[in-house]
Amino acid sequence: MEKHILSKSTFLRGLQCPKSLYLYKNFIQLRDTPSTEQQAIFNRGNHVGLFAQKLFPGGKDASPVKRSDNLSAVAKTKELIEEGCEIIYEAAFQHEQVLAILDILVKKDGRWYAYEVKSSTKISQTYLLDASLQYWVINGSGTQLEDISLITINNQYIRKGDLDPHALFNIRSVKKEALSNQDMITEKIMQSKLVAASAQMPEVRIGEQCFSPYNCDFMGTCWKSVPKNSVFEITGISKADQFALYDAGIKTINEIPSENLLDKNANLHISSSKSGETVVDKAAVKHFLAKISYPVYFMDFETFMPALPVYEATKPYQHIPFQYSLHYKSEQAAPVLHYEFLAEQGLDPRRAFIERLLEHTSGNGSILVFDALMEKNVLNGLKKDFPEFSQQIEERLSRFVDLMIPFQSKAFYHPAMKNSFSIKNLLPALAPELSYTDLKISSGSIAMIAFEKLQTETDMFRILEVREQLLEYCKMDTLAMVRIFEILERSVD
Numbered sequence: 001m002e003k004h005i006l007s008k009s010t011f012l013r014g015l016q017c018p019k020s021l022y023l024y025k026n027f028i029q030l031r032d033t034p035s036t037e038q039q040a041i042f043n044r045g046n047h048v049g050l051f052a053q054k055l056f057p058g059g060k061d062a063s064p065v066k067r068s069d070n071l072s073a074v075a076k077t078k079e080l081i082e083e084g085c086e087i088i089y090e091a092a093f094q095h096e097q098v099l100a101i102l103d104i105l106v107k108k109d110g111r112w113y114a115y116e117v118k119s120s121t122k123i124s125q126t127y128l129l130d131a132s133l134q135y136w137v138i139n140g141s142g143t144q145l146e147d148i149s150l151i152t153i154n155n156q157y158i159r160k161g162d163l164d165p166h167a168l169f170n171i172r173s174v175k176k177e178a179l180s181n182q183d184m185i186t187e188k189i190m191q192s193k194l195v196a197a198s199a200q201m202p203e204v205r206i207g208e209q210c211f212s213p214y215n216c217d218f219m220g221t222c223w224k225s226v227p228k229n230s231v232f233e234i235t236g237i238s239k240a241d242q243f244a245l246y247d248a249g250i251k252t253i254n255e256i257p258s259e260n261l262l263d264k265n266a267n268l269h270i271s272s273s274k275s276g277e278t279v280v281d282k283a284a285v286k287h288f289l290a291k292i293s294y295p296v297y298f299m300d301f302e303t304f305m306p307a308l309p310v311y312e313a314t315k316p317y318q319h320i321p322f323q324y325s326l327h328y329k330s331e332q333a334a335p336v337l338h339y340e341f342l343a344e345q346g347l348d349p350r351r352a353f354i355e356r357l358l359e360h361t362s363g364n365g366s367i368l369v370f371d372a373l374m375e376k377n378v379l380n381g382l383k384k385d386f387p388e389f390s391q392q393i394e395e396r397l398s399r400f401v402d403l404m405i406p407f408q409s410k411a412f413y414h415p416a417m418k419n420s421f422s423i424k425n426l427l428p429a430l431a432p433e434l435s436y437t438d439l440k441i442s443s444g445s446i447a448m449i450a451f452e453k454l455q456t457e458t459d460m461f462r463i464l465e466v467r468e469q470l471l472e473y474c475k476m477d478t479l480a481m482v483r484i485f486e487i488l489e490r491s492v493d
């Protein structure tokens with residue numbers, strides 16, 4: 001058997017953009033290096049797929065010894081089928097040089113059923129295409145499928161005792177969709193094979209396909225000629241609007257005419273970018289500051305969201321708080337104090353988290369949070385989990401002030417904010433001396449994955465190292481809030 005030309009992922013890549021498929025097949029060295037965040041996500045591992053095997057226990061695994069040896073996985077699958085094995089994990093099939101690896105293949109009453117596991121709670125269009133391709137390959141290779149289903153996570157499941165795979169997962173047949181996609185799949189496979197074998201790169205202009213359904217990993221190549229300060233830096237407007245400007249020859253923000261159809265916020269960014277000036281609506285900033293009373297707490301939580309609920313009475317993807325950082329100023333001119341909490345790995349962090357937090361915030365004064373939604377949700381969740389703390393949590397919530405408001409409402413606008421009001425955009429603009437770039441953990445999602453991995457880490461040195469990195473990261477978030485708040489205060493002096 002010849003090696004495959006297309007796999008599930010290269011087929012989907014070709015559907016997103018033929019140029020991406022061509023580059024992948026012929027110039028893979030041009031692929032962008034994944035960001036630390038993407039790398040952390042890739043390395044996360046797929047516990048969901050393994051756990052879903054419990055729905056059909058006692059199967060045999062067809063995975064090859066060497067990860068890339070797909071032909072031996074195809075041969076092993078064939079062997080297992082011929083031996084009469086009725087449950088096969090990681091079953092591999094090849095048809096017309098297209099490879100498909102299926103999570104679970106089951107034989108019931110002499111008929112074959114295919115199951116593909118997704119760690120998501122919803123079925124997307126991409127998952128349907130993925131299943132349709134699997135159906136095409138498996139049937140084409142000679143194993144006739146009675147049905148093909150997607151296994152997704154039931155977001156209503158609440159853990160009680162041991163995880164119950166039958167209650168945790170939803171199984172939905174997608175055979176109808178797979179059947180109606182078969183002709184399209186045949187045609188697209190033919191086109192994709194031609195692209196992969198072509199001596200010439202398809203001519204494709206940059207466009208919305210570069211972001212949908214995934215951010216393309218050849219942007220470093222195709223987007224090389226997009227200038228700095230381009231129209232793509234205006235966040236908060238649609239990709240269609242950005243490309244309409246770009247395709248009309250208006251490539252940079254400075255080239256956008258003052259008469260345009262973009263909204264008020266986009267125009268604030270455009271005018272501020274052209275003038276380089278910070279715009280401050282002093283009355284609005286003063287109004288915001290009047291809501292805040294000293295002592296002031298600057299608070300930030302880190303949470304992790306395990307797909308498989310780890311603790312009693314939790315749901316899939318529930319935010320589980322494991323860390324907070326708290327800076328504190330008793331009055332405007334007072335020095336800044338710092339408090340923090342980071343849960344011990346391997347234990348349910350929720351009780352220790354809320355007890356320490358209530359202790360650390362027991363005084364008076366405002367509690368500043370940047371984009372308070374997640375923190376509010378976490379505290380409201382903890383109110384239900386620990387009704388004995390309900391009143392105290394309610395009191396802390398009543399002292400919340402969202403520091404994002406003056407930036408979101410554009411009462412304070414710096415051109416480097418680029419129409420975005422995230423703290424990561426504000427910091428380089430307002431407090432360049434503070435930076436996330438030198439931190440090993442530099443975003444909430446990396447922190448989440450790092451803590452999740454700590455749960456199974458046994459190397460004490462690694463545990464200490466990661467804990468230090470987590471503390472450093474969360475501390476930076478609240479220190480950034482302190483600086484941003486001081487800048488707001490000074491802006492109305």
Ligand code: SF4
Pocket residue numbers: 016017018019020021023204205206207209210211216217218219222223
């Ligand atoms: S960056 Fe855009 S145009 Fe280039 S290969 Fe990717 S999707 Fe295609």
